[in-house]
Amino acid sequence: MDLGLKGKRAIVTGGTRGIGRATVELLAAEGASVAFCARNADVVAEVAAELTAKGATVFAKAVDVSKEAELKGFIQEAAAALGGVDIYVSNVTGGSLKGAEQWQQSLELDLLPLVHGIDEVTPLMEAAGGGSIIALSSTFGFDNVWPSSPNSYGAFKAAILRHASAAAHALASKGIRVNSVSPGPVYFEDGDWGKIKAGRPEVYEKVLGSIPLGRMGKPEEVAAAIVMLASPVTGYTVGTNLVCDGGMTVRTQY
């Protein structure tokens, strides 16, 4: 199927690893021009060079999305470099933080970058005649799959779903579709589950045992869900939460 992404202009936050990187690669492979950011400037340059060598049109910058002015400046620079914005993927997370500061960090790394990103891309997408925004949440945002001590990650992933849903209804009349993607555990070596497998194998095995499909997800599988929602082929899908979790979520999804 032609996803209709040739010539589209996409921005992905946190594009050098895992799900974000797989999304950048898939968007580029589908013919979109892509802007991405992350904090490590060397890795940003490396990933950008790899994509450019494959013929992709890329704008990449070292940015900390927890700093509102940096994030908004990056979005404006990316839009100028690509000639506009049709797709925005809010992917960065602070992860499952521990300790007293976790609530502030989840606010600054998970929720506020989505809020600020939506605010900044809305006029740019209106100028483009519409667009697609995808917010990365998690099954932790709506399901206590492995009951654990309350932590900020699940609470802020829930807030992401709620804000994405409200934004979806507010922006649909402008032709801007907002949707969420909620992965279950996704394994890659330099990601959280790669580290847990190496450092706390008993936790890794326990979680693996709770996934009906019998394996963790791959970044490419979540990227495919994100790119599908980014594509005009899903042009009638607004305000949904697409769960990619190998069947781990127990609730009926409606």
Ligand SMILES: NC(=O)c1ccc[n+]([C@@H]2O[C@H](COP(=O)([O-])OP(=O)(O)OC[C@H]3O[C@@H](n4cnc5c(N)ncnc54)[C@H](OP(=O)(O)O)[C@@H]3O)[C@@H](O)[C@H]2O)c1
């Ligand atoms: N992996 C999973 O099992 C899983 C499960 C459920 C939901 N999710 C969600 O899916 C999304 C992606 O997860 P992932 O595991 O692929 O993420 P990840 O391994 O944490 O990678 C995140 C990316 O964001 C960048 N980044 C981190 N902090 C940043 C900041 N302050 N400013 C700019 N860039 C920053 C990282 O590069 P630098 O470190 O160089 O900045 C990296 O490119 C997240 O929203 C996560 O909550 C993941």
